[in-house]
Amino acid sequence: xxxxxxxxxxxxxxxxxxxxxxxLTLIGAIGLVRLPDFFSRMHPPSMTYTLGTGCVLIASxxxxxxxxxxxxxxxxxxxxxxxxxxxxxAMLLARAARYRTRPRRVP
Amino acid sequence: MTALANGLFxxxxxxxxxxxxxxxxxxxxxLFLGPAAQDRVLALDTFYLNxxxxxxxxxxxxxxxxxxxxxxxxxxxGFVSTIALAKFLLRGEVIEP
Numbered sequence: 655x656x657x658x659x660x661x662x663x664x665x666x667x668x669x670x671x672x673x674x675x676x677x678l679t680l681i682g683a684i685g686l687v688r689l690p691d692f693f694s695r696m697h698p699p700s701m702t703y704t705l706g707t708g709c710v711l712i713a714s715x716x717x718x719x720x721x722x723x724x725x726x727x728x729x730x731x732x733x734x735x736x737x738x739x740x741x742x743x744a745m746l747l748a749r750a751a752r753y754r755t756r757p758r759r760v761p
Numbered sequence: 762m763t764a765l766a767n768g769l770f771x772x773x774x775x776x777x778x779x780x781x782x783x784x785x786x787x788x789x790x791x792l793f794l795g796p797a798a799q800d801r802v803l804a805l806d807t808f809y810l811n812x813x814x815x816x817x818x819x820x821x822x823x824x825x826x827x828x829x830x831x832x833x834x835x836x837x838x839g840f841v842s843t844i845a846l847a848k849f850l851l852r853g854e855v856i857e858p
Contacts, residue, residue: 659763659767660763660766660767660770661763662762662763662766665763665766665767665769665770666766666769666770668770668773668821669766669769669770669772669773669774670773672770672773672774672776672777672818672821673773673776673777675777675814676776676777676778676779676780676781677780679780679781679784679811679814680780680783680784682784682807683783683784683785683787683788683807683811684787686787686788686791686803686804686807687787687790687791687794692797692799692800692803695791695800695803696803699803699806699807699810702784702807702810702811702814703810706814707810707813707814710777710814710817710818710821711817713821714817714820714821714829717821717824718821718824718826721824728826728829729829731833732813732817732829732832732833732836735833735836735837735840736810736836739836739840742840742844743806743840743843743844743847746844746847746848746851747799747802747803747806747843747847749847749851750799750802750847750848750850750851751797751799751850753850753851754797754798754799754850755797
């Protein structure tokens with residue numbers, strides 16, 4: 655830390671949210687490595703996209719609001735962006751994978 | 762009480778940073794190991810997002826707002842590159858005439 659003291663009402667929820675976000679992200683990455691095929695491998699990173707990012711961004715909002723003594727809400731931009739773009743990415747990747755693994759027609 | 766809570770927050774921030782770095786390493790494993798191209802694209806997307814989260818952790822721990830803009834830019838680049846790669850895998854061309 656940079657020497658700035660956080661009040662208790664900000665430090666404790668931020669700590670809980672950071673631990674939860676880190677654990678969820680790590681579980682998502684382990685699932686990405688361990689699951690057997692591509693379509694089941696698409697599921698664990700979405701945990702990173704929604705829960706991990708949400709937890710860390712809420713913790714960041716709490717900490718900067720407590721440090722600057724005013725509500726700091728610009729982290730909502732990243733949340734909004736990630737929430738909008740994650741389904742688009744997942745759907746396009748799934749369509750690409752389904753197209754590439756289609757059964758070949760025997761001539 | 763305040764010192765205790767701040768110490769707890771410090772440990773939590775270290776734990777989260779460590780988790781994000783380990784998640785980036787695991788995504789790299791999938792990136793090098795992935796049998797098909799779509800696995801590699803998915804691993805690259807996860808890698809981008811974990812990098813963004815590590816930058817946000819840097820911003821939380823150093824209590825500055827510079828890292829927020831970098832995190833937003835990295836999220837943007839990750840989205841655009843993943844969409845371009847997926848479009849290339851789907852159609853063989855990124856921008857079609």
